[in-house]
Amino acid sequence: MNNPIRIASMALPALILASCAEEPADLPYGTAQQFMADHVQPTAETYWDAVGAVSELVDGEPVFREFEPETEEEWEEVRLAAVSLREFGEVLASPSYASTRDDDWLDFANGLQEVSQRAEQAAIDQDPEAVFEVGGTIYSVCSACHQMYPPADLPEGVTVEDMGTDTNRPSLDQSLEDYREGAAE
Numbered sequence: 001m002n003n004p005i006r007i008a009s010m011a012l013p014a015l016i017l018a019s020c021a022e023e024p025a026d027l028p029y030g031t032a033q034q035f036m037a038d039h040v041q042p043t044a045e046t047y048w049d050a051v052g053a054v055s056e057l058v059d060g061e062p063v064f065r066e067f068e069p070e071t072e073e074e075w076e077e078v079r080l081a082a083v084s085l086r087e088f089g090e091v092l093a094s095p096s097y098a099s100t101r102d103d104d105w106l107d108f109a110n111g112l113q114e115v116s117q118r119a120e121q122a123a124i125d126q127d128p129e130a131v132f133e134v135g136g137t138i139y140s141v142c143s144a145c146h147q148m149y150p151p152a153d154l155p156e157g158v159t160v161e162d163m164g165t166d167t168n169r170p171s172l173d174q175s176l177e178d179y180r181e182g183a184a185e
């Protein structure tokens with residue numbers, strides 16, 4: 001059965017993105033900073049937060065809990081985050097954002113697209129290890145670009161290394177297993 005409501009809701013994200021107007025026409029998503037804060041960072045967090053481990057207090061006792069997507073819907077959410085990240089890489093590579101930068105910028109923007117494709121494949125394969133590892137690679141692309149193009153002014157106490165990180169984001173060379181063992185200690 002063709003379901004018009006579902007079709008409408010699938011088209012919605014594109015509409016929301018397109019309606020982030022009031023910006024100069026040549027920067028469809030606002031400045032690089034706005035684009036990062038409003039789109040790139042939250043989407044990367046969706047991907048990074050898909051698998052991992054947390055220690056939670058239950059009745060005052062720390063309880064260790066591992067998590068990864070359980071349902072088809074949850075995996076689909078992770079996949080869609082990867083698809084969006086690839087699109088964001090395209091946006092960054094587009095003349096609106098790339099024309100005032102040099103070739104390194106294009107390399108990083110293209111790198112984000114490539115790694116996002118691997119990220120999508122990991123979600124299609126429903127492979128938590130791969131999602132975790134590609135997540136680390138995504139982070140290294142983010143941070144490589146930030147090292148090369150640091151923002152003019154960072155908030156007090158924030159370093160370039162902090163940018164784009166998120167509290168659950170572990171170190172890059174760890175496997176999911178190592179990370180979970182470390183978090184359990």
Ligand code: HEC
Pocket residue numbers: 032033034036037040041044085092105108109112138139141142143145146149150151152153163164165
């Ligand atoms: C092609 C280069 C490039 C890539 C790739 C990139 N960024 Fe950025 N990002 C920037 C630039 C440039 C700024 C700083 C803008 C400014 O403040 O001048 C920035 C700033 C940020 C900020 C700070 C926004 C704020 O509120 O000030 C966050 C968070 C961020 N990026 C997250 C990410 C994440 C997460 C990724 C990877 C998924 C990523 N970025 C990939 C160029 C990039």
